[in-house]
Amino acid sequence: MAKMKKVELESLLASQQNNAVGALNGTIGQHRSSLMDRYNAEPYGDEVADRSKIVMTDIRDTIESIKPEIMDIFCGGDKVVEFSPRGDDDVDAANQETEVINHIFYQKNDGFMVLYTWFTDALLLKNGYVKRYWDNRKVTEIEEYDDLDEQEILSIISDLGELDAEIEILEHWGGEPSEDGSMSPMGVKIKITRELKEYKIEPVPPEEILVSPQWHKLSFEGCPFVAHRSSMTVSDLIGMGFNRKQVEALPEVDDKLDSEEAETRFSGDNYEENGITSATDISMKTVRVYENYIRADRDGDGIAELLQVFTGGEDGTILKRNGKDAIEEVRSTPFNTACPLPVPHKHYGLSIAELVEDLQRIRTVLVRQMLDNIAMTNNPDIVVDEDEMSEATEQDLQLTQVGRVLRIPGGINSLTHVQPPNSAMQSLQGIEYVDTLRAERTGVTAYNQGMDADSLNKTLGGIKAIMSASQKKILMIARIFAETAVAPMFLDMHADLRAGPLKKIAMELNGEWIDVNPRTWKTRADMTVNVGLGTGDRDIQFTRLGFILQQQKEGLAAGLVGPEHLHHTLTKMVELSGFKDVSAFFPEPGSMPP
Numbered sequence: 052m053a054k055m056k057k058v059e060l061e062s063l064l065a066s067q068q069n070n071a072v073g074a075l076n077g078t079i080g081q082h083r084s085s086l087m088d089r090y091n092a093e094p095y096g097d098e099v100a101d102r103s104k105i106v107m108t109d110i111r112d113t114i115e116s117i118k119p120e121i122m123d124i125f126c127g128g129d130k131v132v133e134f135s136p137r138g139d140d141d142v143d144a145a146n147q148e149t150e151v152i153n154h155i156f157y158q159k160n161d162g163f164m165v166l167y168t169w170f171t172d173a174l175l176l177k178n179g180y181v182k183r184y185w186d187n188r189k190v191t192e193i194e195e196y197d198d199l200d201e202q203e204i205l206s207i208i209s210d211l212g213e214l215d216a217e218i219e220i221l222e223h224w225g226g227e228p229s230e231d232g233s234m235s236p237m238g239v240k241i242k243i244t245r246e247l248k249e250y251k252i253e254p255v256p257p258e259e260i261l262v263s264p265q266w267h268k269l270s271f272e273g274c275p276f277v278a279h280r281s282s283m284t285v286s287d288l289i290g291m292g293f294n295r296k297q298v299e300a301l302p303e304v305d306d307k308l309d310s311e312e313a314e315t316r317f318s319g320d321n322y323e324e325n326g327i328t329s330a331t332d333i334s335m336k337t338v339r340v341y342e343n344y345i346r347a348d349r350d351g352d353g354i355a356e357l358l359q360v361f362t363g364g365e366d367g368t369i370l371k372r373n374g375k376d377a378i379e380e381v382r383s384t385p386f387n388t389a390c391p392l393p394v395p396h397k398h399y400g401l402s403i404a405e406l407v408e409d410l411q412r413i414r415t416v417l418v419r420q421m422l423d424n425i426a427m428t429n430n431p432d433i434v435v436d437e438d439e440m441s442e443a444t445e446q447d448l449q450l451t452q453v454g455r456v457l458r459i460p461g462g463i464n465s466l467t468h469v470q471p472p473n474s475a476m477q478s479l480q481g482i483e484y485v486d487t488l489r490a491e492r493t494g495v496t497a498y499n500q501g502m503d504a505d506s507l508n509k510t511l512g513g514i515k516a517i518m519s520a521s522q523k524k525i526l527m528i529a530r531i532f533a534e535t536a537v538a539p540m541f542l543d544m545h546a547d548l549r550a551g552p553l554k555k556i557a558m559e560l561n562g563e564w565i566d567v568n569p570r571t572w573k574t575r576a577d578m579t580v581n582v583g584l585g586t587g588d589r590d591i592q593f594t595r596l597g598f599i600l601q602q603q604k605e606g607l608a609a610g611l612v613g614p615e616h617l618h619h620t621l622t623k624m625v626e627l628s629g630f631k632d633v634s635a636f637f638p639e640p641g642s643m644p645p
Contacts, residue, residue: 065367494524
């Protein structure tokens with residue numbers, strides 16, 4: 052079989068991109084755009100003048116009630132994941148890799164906000180996405196030092212030289228002899244250019260991820276086509292090594308107005324298209340770039356390889372990077388997805404917002420009608436005998452303030468009020484029924500939010516039953532996130548670090564600073580990953596660990612357990628208490644004197 056030509060690959064990419072964009076801009080994109088409007092309590096468009104226009108916020112209230120519990124489950128401890136060894140020879144390696152992975156996630160990346168944004172997208176917009184990648188680019192910094200002597204400046208330059216960076220002295224001043232023979236203070240302005248190699252994990256807006264419409268799994272393992280459609284400046288692309296002439300020739304785009312979802316996302320920010328960038332500074336021109344991951348038989352051996360291909364514009368033109376076509380065979384796609392309610396055999400699942408979308412609409416209608424009814428009850432229509440009206444009467448009726456005076460020539464008998472029936476109570480009953488439906492669908496109740504003032508009047512067993520049923524729904528979402536999103540992401544991080552460019556990661560482990568080389572790690576397919584160390588009620592877990600500790604103390608006398616087992620239990624108790632430095636409370640048994 053002949054090798055695939057570049058033009059054939061470009062044609063295939065353009066076709067896949069068009070199919071994915073068409074599917075994304077269709078029903079899915081329109082629905083997600085609508086969900087964002089509902090979350091932001093935007094008007095429905097059927098509002099009537101002089102009537103209530105309130106929009107209820109059931110979607111936002113439900114999502115914001117679930118997020119604290121979800122975040123507490125995953126971020127309750129200082130480790131999102133923990134590699135558990137299955138043998139004595141794996142203990143040290145598992146502990147080290149656990150520390151490094153969590154260090155990269157929390158310290159080198161804003162791990163809390165990554166999870167927060169990722170889960171918010173999933174709860175609202177069906178699927179949430181994060182992207183893992185190595186940030187390899189040149190960065191330039193300008194540093195200025197003043198009021199130093201010659202030795203101090205030489206020391207600074209020497210220290211900067213150890214950073215493996217290019218140093219250029221842009222300007223220097225001072226150093227002139229004074230009358231007493233001493234040298235005047237010196238100053239220097241230095242330009243530092245260095246290669247940046249950082250491992251990044253970032254949430255990606257769902258509208259930027261293109262997926263083959265035929266894909267039938269939540270994960271991207273085996274997916275024939277997935278791409279990240281983003282808008283980048285010419286300057287950033289050149290810094291990443293792309294051909295300058297090629298990226299400067301790409302047409303300018305405005306991603307904020309190019310997608311219905313993106314337009315909805317920025318609709319409340321008074322965003323307006325600005326087309327003067329390219330005319331004033333071409334380096335800041337925003338252009339469209341596709342980071343494609345496609346399975347294709349490029350070498351003609353009959354087996355499709357996973358290719359990473361960068362294209363610019365909308366016609367699938369392959370960009371050049373570092374002097375060659377930006378085509379590379381890769382191990383896997385760098386994306387991980389989360390969905391609270393996966394649908395079997397489909398990539399796009401259901402969001403929590405979809406469960407209450409119709410209920411928000413119903414509650415909005417009921418509340419609007421109740422407010423209108425109350426307004427009409429308190430301000431009933433006035434009927435006046437037409438023959439008894441005067442010009443003064445007509446003027447008085449146009450006034451709306453409380454306590455107005457109506458001047459009616461025919462007397463009070465010429466005026467009557469039309470009192471509408473008061474239906475507020477029926478509306479409140481309807482609203483309460485809708486709240487019950489929402490609790491049944493999502494597990495969000497007033498009890499697990501600590502807001503029900505009547506809880507003390509109900510039986511303890513009944514409250515526990517309600518709490519248990521509602522918490523199970525939220526814990527199910529957390530378990531789905533753990534198994535289908537967080538655990539795969541951290542396993543992918545492990546593989547990325549093993550194959551990445553970093554040979555040394557400096558970090559503190561067990562109170563000592565060490566250098567870790569991820570390239571020496573083994574493939575950890577034989578290890579399990581425990582996600583969500585904060586799962587469940589921490590007070591209950593603490594009590595259970597206390598019982599285990601008591602049994603271990605008795606077992607210690609009988610030789611059934613050792614000091615390391617007690618240390619492990621105490622470590623878990625310290626972590627559940629919210630303290631991160633376990634060694635400050637209970638040092639490792641091996642570090643203690645005999």
